[in-house]
Amino acid sequence: MAQMDLRQHVLSAGRAVLDMMEREWQPLSAGExxxxxxxxxxxxxxxxxxxxxxxxxxxxxxxxxxxxxxxxGPQAFPTAAALTGPTEEGATASEADSEAVRCISELLQSSKSMARLAGRARLSLSHTVLLSLSLLSERVSYRSVSRRFQLEKGNIHRIFFSFCERISNLKEEQIRWPVGEEAAEALFPFSSLVVKKEQDEGRCFPQVLGVLGHTQIPIRLPVGKHALESVGPAEKRKKKKAHPDCWLNLELVCSCRGQFLHCRVSKGSDVDRGRRLRDRLKQNPELMPPGSCLVARAGYPLTAQILTPYTQSNGPDQELFNQTLEEHCQILDQAVSSLKVRFKRLTYLDIGNYDRARTVVYTACVLHNVFMQMGQELHGESETESTVTVQEEEQEEEEEGVQRRDVVADLLLTNGNSGRT
Structure with missing residues (x-):
């Protein structure tokens, strides 16, 4: 038994040394x-x-x-035009490309998460960024990108995931929950109706800090899991009968501009549905400015900080409330659509490793905010999150949240009627 244990330790040490050598030395291809x-x-x-x-x-x-x-001769490196979106009048696509690459390169240089990017192929930092953006923005194989950049396929793989690890480590810096003045600037009206504040009763419209929702990112089923019965398009792999580990849940809170304020990636089997965020807001009330709230669709917990629609609307006040809430939720739909239009690899991540797939998704979310800050926005067909499975579950409702929702619904109807008279 002792000999077996010793042999296992030696094998484990050998593998560790080989992995370290592989990271620091890789054979060059003929092209390289x-x-x-x-x-x-x-x-x-x-x-x-x-x-x-x-x-x-x-x-x-x-x-x-x-x-x-x-x-x-000219090097045929790909551009990032598909990522940058529409440019300002007078600006060329190459200028937008170089601006995006410069900005991301500066982020990597300022980051202290790793000493250097992996991969023995000594690409310049700008070409490393272009290579990684190409893999994120296009549905292309490593082999195809390998031919473009004349690098070994193994190097492409290593460079890309090293890039994703570095960018995803900037999540806390680039995806920040607004506080103080930032929170005050992020607030937007719950309704455009004229508000008659009744301070004596504490009745007034809340202001919205952000929109809470989620989307699903299909991934390759990890080794050892049950195979899917259907091999149809990626959209069909998210059916209710599919194995829960064949997708990731991406929970988001976005601002009125579509910038992400919060994101959380979990396995498909995770049915948290905003409960961790709810608990965090309760434990840290300073995260929500006075009189503010988040809005979300059905299936999320109804609290004083998170307002959700009536599951069975009875009367014009509840119908108007649901309609107003849905208009806000379309902001999140557009943000998710922009994310997937810009980073087409998210339509189906051919990655069977959960941690690596999670890192790629976080990378896309961080870069989404980076491009938003640069003023480079993309607009695609809005994707509405599926509420079929959500509505089958019992929605958690706190008494304080029920009371606040009723007050807001009543104010909406009152102000709506007074505005028409």
Missing amino acids: LELRLDQVVEDILESDLVGKVETQPSSDVYVQLLQSKPSP
Whole structure:
């Protein structure tokens, strides 16, 4: 038994050493070797040229040397035009590309999460960003990107996931819950109706801090799980009968501009549905400015901080409340649509490892906010979250939340009627 334990420890140590060596040294392909040899030759020629010009600064000699110097052919690196979205008038797509790459490169350089990006292929940081954005924004294989960048497929894989780890580590910095002045600036009206504040009764419209909702990201079923009976399109893999681990739940809170204030990625079998966020808001009441709330669709807990619709509307006041709430929820639908239009790999993540799939999703959410801050927005067909399975579950309702919802519904109807008279 002791010998077996010793053998297992030796094997484990050996694997660790091999993994470390693989991260720090990777064989070059013929294409990579050729590129590097070309670069070395160019460096030698350039050094020789500078030396001759310094010793014989004749213009004729200089022109002759320049004409004899081989000019490198253009490198066919992909652009990030599909990511940046519409540009301002007068700006070219290449300018938008370079701005996006510059911004993300600066984020990586300022990050202290890792010493350097993995991958032995010494790509420049800008080309590393372009490579990773290409994999996120397009439904392309590693083999296809490998041919584009003339790098080993294994290197592409390593570079991409190293990039995702670095970007996802910026989640706390780029996806922040607003507090103080930021929270005050993020608030937007619950309704455009004229409000008659009745301070004596404490009756007034709340202001909305954000919209709470979720979407599902299909992923490859991990090894050992039951295979799907259907092999149809990715959209059909999210059916109720599918194995819960064949997708990720992405819970989001977005601002009125569609910027993410909160995100949480969990397995498909996780049925939290905002309960952790509810508890967090209760334990930290300072996170919600006075008189503010979040809005969400049915299935989320109804509290004083989170307002959800009436599941069975009775009367015009409840119908008007539900209609107003749905208008706000469409903000989240548009934000989710923009996320998936910009990062098409999220339509189906061919990754059987939960942690890596989760990292890729967080990376997309962080970059979504980065592009929003740059003013580069994308608009696609809004995706409405499915509420079929949600409505079958009993919705949690706290008494304080029920009372606040009734007050707001009554105010909506009162102000709506007074506005028409």
